[in-house]
Amino acid sequence: MEVKLTKIIVTLFLIFLTQTLAWAQETPPVTNFSPQDYKAHNQNWALAQSDDRTMYAANSDGLLAFNGANWRTYPFPDGQIVRTVLCENKAYRYNNPKLTQTQNRIYVGGFGEFGYWTKSNNGNLLYNSLSKNKDLASLATEEIWHIERTPEYIYFQSFSRIYRYDGHNILEIKAPGTIMFMRQVHQRLLVPIIGKGLYELKGQKFQPVVGTEQLSASIIATILPFDDQTLLICTNKNGLFLLKDGLLSPWTIAANGIFKQNLINKALILPNDRGIAIGTIQKGLYILDKQGQIKFHIHKSIGLQNNTVLAMTVDRHGDLWLGLDQGLDLIGLSSPLLTYMAKGNPLGTAYSAALWEGFLYVGTNNGVFKKKWPSTDTFSPVKGLEGQTWKLSVVKGALLCGHNDATYQITKSGIIKLSNVTGGWNLLLLEPRNQPALLLQGSYIGLHTYTYMGDKKWEYGKPIKNIPPIPIKYMARDKEGGLWISHAYKGLYYAKLNAQLDSAVVWKSITTDHGLPTLFNIEIQNIQDTIYIKSGNAFFTPGPSQTLIPSQRFAKAAQPFKIRPGTGDDWFTIFNNKVLLHRALKEPIPFDISLVGDYETIIPIDKKRYLFCLNEGFAFFEGQDSPSEGFNTLQTRITRITNLDSLNRHYPLDQKSTLPQWARSIRIGFALPVYGRNIQYQYRLLGLTDGWSDWSSLSMAEYTNLAAGEYRFEIRNNINHMVSRFDFEIAAHWYETVWGKLFFVALGFLLLLGLLWLQERRLQRNRIKLLLQKEKELEDQQKESERKFIELRNENLQKELKNKSQKLSNIAINVVRKNEILEEIRDELQEVKKDLGQQLPNLHYQKLLHSIERNVAGKEDWVLFEENFNEVHDEFFQRLRQRYPSISPSELRLAACLRMNLSTKEMAPALGISIRGVEIKRYRLRKKLALDPDINLVQYMMDI
Structure with missing residues (x-):
């Protein structure tokens, strides 16, 4: 009965202890890497880190490599699961020169296969099999x-x-049973064998380890060096044992009962005396610390992705990596912070906190919560303070609360409403001489006072007169007693109170004319007794007569920042x-956290410890500095150079490497192997270009249309600002060489x-x-002139011809008229002769008649006619004589x-013949000219 009761009590104690520890919510920060992040299988079986700080994980899809910025998966040649990984590091001191490699190796193993990867000069890993083509028949099923x-x-x-590898040969050693994970501890190679206990491998022989016989019924998960002479043996279900000088005993710690309830899968000793990490299958x-007390229990409810721990390793910075059944997690053991994490976080966004009377109070958007501090208790709400809380402050031993609804004093038994002043953003303590202590409160509706009544009690006073009811978010008092006040949204003011501290005698608005870049979102902080006013990204300090002087201490930085005071000489950026x-x-001590935007609050808990208000709870700084191994000398590494035109083409990463001439668009990948921190690059x-890029979390830079020539790529990070350099050259095309350029110069000159x-x-x-055009124009002008001249001449000739024709006609007419008259005279003379007879003497008669006949056919008339006729008819007679030489006059x-074209009647008198004579002459002329009868004689003559 007593045995049963004892078992029940132990069981209840373990359950209570387990539940209590499950609420140990202030833990090191946890960073999750989900399968969606690394894009591989969810299960990770082993972990290792190389000398260059790259993390490797044995994953069901292959070997995972993470350089701090990018994940890559390298599958086994036949796609097997990679079960284990070991990095060959410089930290090993080899006795066997065959194992000393000039290039570090990443050894891996899986089903029927083991070998190693090495890194090529372009950043890729190349696999080399050690088991292939070896006479290892057993490996086909192993x-x-x-x-x-x-x-x-x-x-x-x-x-x-x-399978033992000496750098050249492989020796197969058969175990005397089923082996769990062998370990080298205290220069001894220890091999747990299921059902037989613990053995030591010496050469090729297995020898039982004295004192471990009782472990034959247990499955040994791992063996650790507890101290220089003692081994810590972790079993799956039977807890923890210590082995020293051949004596085995259970480790008598309270937590040992927990490990008898939960399956231990992995364990390791943490560096820097941080204790022991134990990974379980379900919890x-x-x-544990060195005494076996549980420091942290980290599980799915407070940050882990999964409760099944398959692998563990500690990286070079002292942080713990977990390979889980679902993803990878990083436990920031090196972080100086503890974070509050809980599933279904009841707190919400934290805006203020205070440590009072042994309790931690946290003001959030959901109200005020408290818990005993330090303890593993859960937070409980303070009744009556639900809703937005802005300020928790301990003043004169009293805990005051500036709430969205009113202002309260929190007591052990409850709350006391001090005033209906809403939105108490901040408090400023004044202790005037010969007067009770006074609190100034900036709120939604101006500046108010509270009076200290003694015995940790405060009472509301009144609003300060002559100060408008504006929302006052920040305020500080200078050495002359003046108040610098900032509006919650827009505005900066200076006020001076009277001696009674109940009215403002000076109220002055500070404008951009005083040098402020902007009046929006102005902050006021008092650091080491100096007031700093932040406007935009610039800082100012008050000068004489309310002037503002640019701060030399906080000159404009590459990244915008804010400042907050700490205790003593501490301060924060x-x-x-x-x-x-x-x-x-x-x-400076870095904290990789993001505070609540526009309400960045850091609460001093005591002289060294601080609480940081976060969007989901809070983080706690216990006052210790970071581990000695820092990142001050760690440089950003160039991880890959890729051709943007062909992303599967990578170039060597050797310094002074030469890229081919077609590599004119490249992507340069880089990474700082620091994990779990927010890293940005420039x-x-x-x-x-000589200018730095903007700060960015991207781990690559792309350049296009680069010219041939030498380049230097420089990269720096926000962790230590160390600059890494990579020199390379882009080869020139033949036409970009000197000879090519000379050729093109010559060709250009020739062109x-x-x-x-x-x-x-x-x-x-x-x-x-x-x-020619001018000549043609001149010729045309000349021709035109000639044409006009010819036209004019022709016109004149025509006129002259017309005149001559008229003259010729007149001559012909005159000749005809004269002949007609002479013929009439002749006829009259003949009639007179007939009538007079002999009365008219024959001598006179014949003389007159002969004169008339001579004038009728006179040569003078014909000569005159011929001359005029030739002028008019262009040598007509000459042409006619040339054709017909026998023609008569x-x-x-x-x-x-x-x-x-004279008629026959007109021609008869002109020719001095009768009309009949004219007809006869026409006939004879036609005959002499030999004209056909159908040819018109007149027309023929006109055509000659």
Whole structure:
């Protein structure tokens, strides 16, 4: 009965202890890497870190590599699960020169396969199999689950075989049973064998370890060096044992009962005396101190992705990595912070906190919560203070609360409403001489006072007169007693109170004319007895007569930041994703946290400890500095250079490497192997630009259309601002070389000469063309002038011809008239002769008649007619004589009359013949000219 009761009590105690520890919510920060982050299988079986700080995980999809910025998966040749990984580091001191490699290796194992990866000069990993083509028949059914390193050998272990590699040969060693994970501890290679206990491998033989016989019924998960002479043996279900000098005993600690209830899977000793980490199958991670007390229990409810721990390792910075059944987690053991994390966080966004009477009070958007401090208790709400809380402050031993609804004093028994002043953002304590202490409160509705009544009691006073009821978010008092006040949204003011501290005698608005970049969101902080006013990204300090002087201490930085005071000489700079604690004569302590935007609050708990208000709870700084191994000398590494035109083409990462001539668009990948922190980068490419890029969390830079030549890529980070450099050259195309350029210069010169020659030819052609055009124009003008002259001359000739024709006609008419008159006279004379007879003497008669006949056919008339006729008819007679040399003068006269188109009646008197004679002459002329009867004689003469 007593035994049963004892078991019940122990069980209840363990349950209580487990539940209590489950609420140990202030833990190191946890960073989750989900399968969606690394894009591989959820299960991770082993972890290791190389000398260059790259993290490797044995994943069900292959070997995972993480450089702090990018994940890559390297599958096994046949796609097997990678079960184990070991990085060959410089920290090993080898006795066997065969194992000393000039290039570090990443050893891996899986089903029927083991070997190693090495890094090529372009950043990729290349796999080399050690088991392939080896006469290892047993390996066909074996799976390598663990790799162990000793100074002489590397051991690849399955559950029934061990394959020993000496750098050249592989030796197979068969175990006397099923092996769990072998370990080298205290220079001894210890091999747990299920059902047989613990053995030591010496050479190729297994020898039982004295004192471990009772472990034959237990499954040994791992073996750790507890101290120089003692081994810590962790079993799956039977708890923890200590082995010293051949004596085995349970480790008598309270937590041992927990490990008998939960399956231990992995365990390791943490560096820097941080204790022991134990990973379980169902309850997540336990961290014990050296005395075996549980410091932290980290599980799914407070940050882990999964409670099944498959692998563990500690990185170079002292942080703990967990390979889980669902993802990878990083426990920030090196972080100086403890964070409050709980599933279904009841707090919400924290805006203020205070430590009072042994309790921690946290003011949030959901109200005020409290818990005993320090303790693993849960937070409980303070009744009556539900809703937005802005300020918790301990003043004169009293805890005051500035709430959205009113202002309260919190007591052990409840709350006391001090006033209906809403939105108490801040408090400023004044202790005037010979007067009770006074509190100034900035609120939604101006500035108010509270009077200290003694015995930790405060009473509301009144609003300060002559100060408008504006929302006052920040305020500070200078050495002359003046108040600097900032509006919650827009505005900066200066006020001076009277001696009674109940009215403002000076109220002055400070404008942008005083040098402020902006009046929006102005902050006022008092750091080391100096007031700093932040406007935009600039800081100012008050000067004489309310002037503002730019601060030399907080000059404009590359990244915007805010400042907050600490205790003593401590102060903080607050960036978007980190906070720096500055302490006298020490390097700043970085905290990778993001405070609540626009309400960045840091609460001093005591002289060294601080509480940071976060969007989901809070973080707590216990006052210790970071571990000695920092990141001050760690540089950003260039991880890959890729051709943007072909992303599977990578270039060597050797310094002074030469990229091919077609690599004109490249992507440069880089990473700082620091994990669990918010890292940002700045970079520039000298040879292209001298200016730094903006800060960015992207881990690559892209450049396009680069010219051939030498470049230097520089990269720096926000952790230590160290600058890494990578020099490279882009080879030139043949046409970009000196000879190519000379060729193009010569070709250009020849082309220029050719162009000049062509231009000259073109100009010459144009000149000739213009000359010809001018000549043509002149010729046309000349022709036009000649034409006009000819027309004028022809016109004159026509007129002259007309005149001559008229004259010729007149002559012909005159001749005809004269002949007609003479003929009439002749006829009259003949009639007179007939009538007078002899009365008219014959002598006179014949003389008159002969004179008349001579004038009728006179040569003078014909000569005059012929001259005028030739002028008018262009040598008509000459042409007619040339054609018909036998033509007679009388026939010429007839031809002339015909050309003048005279009628027969007109021709008879002109020719001095009768009409019948004219007809006869026409006939004879036609005959002499041999004209056809159908040819018109007149027309023929006109055509000659």
